Amino acid sequence: MTITHTLNLDYQLQPGWLEPYVQGLLQGNAVARSCSACKKISFPPVRVCACNSTSGEWVGLSGEAHIVSRCDGSDGSYALVQFKGADTRAVVQLKGMVQLKGMVQLKGMAESSQVGYLQAPESGSPALILAPASGESCE
Amino acid sequence: MAQIKAIVCGVGITAFNRRTDGSSFRDWALAAFEDALSMSSLERPDIDALIVASESDFFSLQLNPASVLAGDLGLIGASTMRVEGGGASGQLAVQAGVRLIQSGAIRHVAVVGVDPSASQLSAQTVKSLYSFSFDAWVDGMTGVSSTVLYALSFQSFMNRVAVNSHHLGQVTRQNRANAMHNPRAHLGRLHKQPEIDESPMIATPYRRLHCSPLSDGAASVILSAPKHRPGKRKNAPAIVGAGAASDTVHLGARSDAGEFAAKRLAMQRACREAGITAKQINIAEVYDAYAGAQLQAIDALGLSSDICRDLDDGCFSPGGNCPINLSGGLMGQGAPVGATGVAQTATCALLLEGLYEKELQPVSLPRYAVADTHGGICTTAAVTLLAGAAA
Numbered sequence: 001m002t003i004t005h006t007l008n009l010d011y012q013l014q015p016g017w018l019e020p021y022v023q024g025l026l027q028g029n030a031v032a033r034s035c036s037a038c039k040k041i042s043f044p045p046v047r048v049c050a051c052n053s054t055s056g057e058w059v060g061l062s063g064e065a066h067i068v069s070r071c072d073g074s075d076g077s078y079a080l081v082q083f084k085g086a087d088t089r090a091v092v093q094l095k096g097m098v099q100l101k102g103m104v105q106l107k108g109m110a111e112s113s114q115v116g117y118l119q120a121p122e123s124g125s126p127a128l129i130l131a132p133a134s135g136e137s138c139e
Numbered sequence: 140m141a142q143i144k145a146i147v148c149g150v151g152i153t154a155f156n157r158r159t160d161g162s163s164f165r166d167w168a169l170a171a172f173e174d175a176l177s178m179s180s181l182e183r184p185d186i187d188a189l190i191v192a193s194e195s196d197f198f199s200l201q202l203n204p205a206s207v208l209a210g211d212l213g214l215i216g217a218s219t220m221r222v223e224g225g226g227a228s229g230q231l232a233v234q235a236g237v238r239l240i241q242s243g244a245i246r247h248v249a250v251v252g253v254d255p256s257a258s259q260l261s262a263q264t265v266k267s268l269y270s271f272s273f274d275a276w277v278d279g280m281t282g283v284s285s286t287v288l289y290a291l292s293f294q295s296f297m298n299r300v301a302v303n304s305h306h307l308g309q310v311t312r313q314n315r316a317n318a319m320h321n322p323r324a325h326l327g328r329l330h331k332q333p334e335i336d337e338s339p340m341i342a343t344p345y346r347r348l349h350c351s352p353l354s355d356g357a358a359s360v361i362l363s364a365p366k367h368r369p370g371k372r373k374n375a376p377a378i379v380g381a382g383a384a385s386d387t388v389h390l391g392a393r394s395d396a397g398e399f400a401a402k403r404l405a406m407q408r409a410c411r412e413a414g415i416t417a418k419q420i421n422i423a424e425v426y427d428a429y430a431g432a433q434l435q436a437i438d439a440l441g442l443s444s445d446i447c448r449d450l451d452d453g454c455f456s457p458g459g460n461c462p463i464n465l466s467g468g469l470m471g472q473g474a475p476v477g478a479t480g481v482a483q484t485a486t487c488a489l490l491l492e493g494l495y496e497k498e499l500q501p502v503s504l505p506r507y508a509v510a511d512t513h514g515g516i517c518t519t520a521a522v523t524l525l526a527g528a529a530a
C-alpha cells in the first residue's frame with residue numbers, strides 16, 4: 001500500500017542582490033556584474049570576483065552571444081555560450097537555434113561561430129534563452 | 140605507513156532499486172544500520188552519535204530526518220545531526236563522522252545514508268527537483284537538467300582529453316557488468332554496444348544508458364576511534380585520509396568547464412592527510428552519475444596518466460591494477476543519493492577486508508582504496524581514503 005499525499009508549493013522568491021540581473025532578463029536584457037578591482041565582467045553575475053573583490057557595478061551587455069558548445073536531446077537544446085563583453089560563459093536554453101551542418105556531435109564545437117541573442121522569457125521566470133535575431137533565418 | 144583516523148568496524152548496504160514492496164526509507168535505514176552494528180560487534184548504547192545523510196526533504200517529506208531515525212534505530216540519547224551536500228551528502232557524512240572521532244569527544248559514530256529517490260515521487264518530479272541542485276536562480280530558472288550540465292562539462296573535457304563515445308561505451312558496459320555480480324545492484328546488465336548507441340539521446344553525447352538510475356536504498360557505516368576498536372574487529376580497515384573542496388557553481392565561470400577542480404583539490408587534501416599518493420591506490424569507487432563523469436573523475440583523482448590506454452588495457456576492470464566501481468557504481472549499483480557516498484565507503488571497506496562479493500573480490504587483498512563522491516556538477520567534492528589492516 002502507499003499513502004497518497006499532495007503538496008503544492010507556490011514560492012514568492014525575492015531576488016535580493018540579483019535583482020538587476022533578474023529584472024534585466026525578464027525584459028530580455030543582459031545585465032552583468034563588473035568587478036571594481038579587476039574589471040572582469042561576469043554573466044551570469046558572480047557576487048565575489050575570482051580576484052576576491054566584493055565590490056562591483058551592474059553593466060548592460062548587448063545580449064549577443066556565440067555558441068561554444070551545445071547539446072541536444074530529449075532534455076531540450078542548451079549551450080555553453082560566450083556573451084559579447086563578458087569574461088565568463090553562460091549556460092542558456094536555445095530557441096530556434098538550428099544546429100549548423102557539420103557540427104560534430106561528440107566534439108566541443110569550439111570553432112563554431114553561431115551567434116544568437118538573449119530573448120525575454122515567455123514565462124515569468126528569469127530564464128537565460130538564446131534565439132536568432134528577430135526576422136533572421138535560423139538556417 | 141598511513142596514520143589511522145577512524146576504524147570502519149561495521150558496514151551495511153541494502154539493495155538499491157525501485158521499491159514496490161511497501162517498505163519505507165525508515166525501514167531501509169534500520170536494515171542498513173542493524174547490519175553495520177552487527178558486523179561491528181558493538182551494542183546500541185556504545186553509539187555516541189548518529190549522522191544522517193539525506194539529500195532532500197522533497198524526496199522523503201521528512202524535515203529533520205535524524206531526529207526520526209534516532210528513534211527508529213533505537214539510538215535515543217545519542218547526539219544527532221543531518222549532513223547534506225547534494226550528491227556528496229553521504230561522503231560528507233562519513234567525513235563528519237571521522238572529524239567527530241578525531242575530536243576525541245566521541246567513541247563510536249553511526250553514519251546512515253538514505254533517500255527514497257525512486258518510489259515516492261514520479262521520475263519527472265525528481266528530475267525537476269534535481270535541476271535545483273545547481274544555481275536554482277540561474278540554471279534552475281533556465282530549466283537546465285542535470286544531464287545537460289554534465290553533457291556540456293563532458294564536451295569541454297573531450298577538448299582536453301582524447302576520449303569519445305567508444306570510451307563512454309566501455310565505462311557503461313563495465314559498470315553494468317560488474318553490477319551483475321552485486322546482488323544489491325539496481326541495474327546489472329550485459330550491454331551490447333548497439334543497445335547503448337540506440338538508447339534515446341538525452342543530451343549529446345549522453346544517451347539514456349550512459350546515465351545512472353534513480354534508486355531507493357540505504358547504507359550505513361560504524362566508525363570507531365582507534366583506541367576504542369572493538370576487540371573482535373582487529374582486521375577492520377581504517378579511514379586514513381579525508382578531503383573535501385568546492386568549486387564555483389556556474390559551469391561557465393570555471394576556467395575549464397570540463398575539469399573537476401574541486402575533486403582534484405579534495406584528493407590532494409585527502410592524500411596529504413593520509414601520507415599516500417594516488418599511485419598507491421588499488422581500488423576505487425568513483426562518482427559515475429554519468430559515464431563521462433567517471434572519466435573526468437579518473438582524471439581529477441590522478442588515477443591514470445593516460446586514460447584511453449589504461450581503459451583499453453583493462454586497468455580499471457576486475458583483475459586490473461586499479462579496478463573502478465566493482466560495485467557497479469551509480470550506473471550499475473544505483474543511486475539513492477544520501478546512501479551513495481556511504482555505500483561507496485562501505486564497499487571499499489569490504490574489499491579491503493576481503494569480504495566483498497566473491498566474483499568481484501580481487502584475489503590479492505588491496506591495500507588502499509578511494510571513495511569519491513560529489514554534488515552538483517562537482518561543485519562539492521568529498522574524497523575519502525581507506526587502508527586495509529595490512530597496509
Ligand SMILES: [Zn+2]
Nearest residue numbers: 035038049051
Ligand atoms: Zn575582480
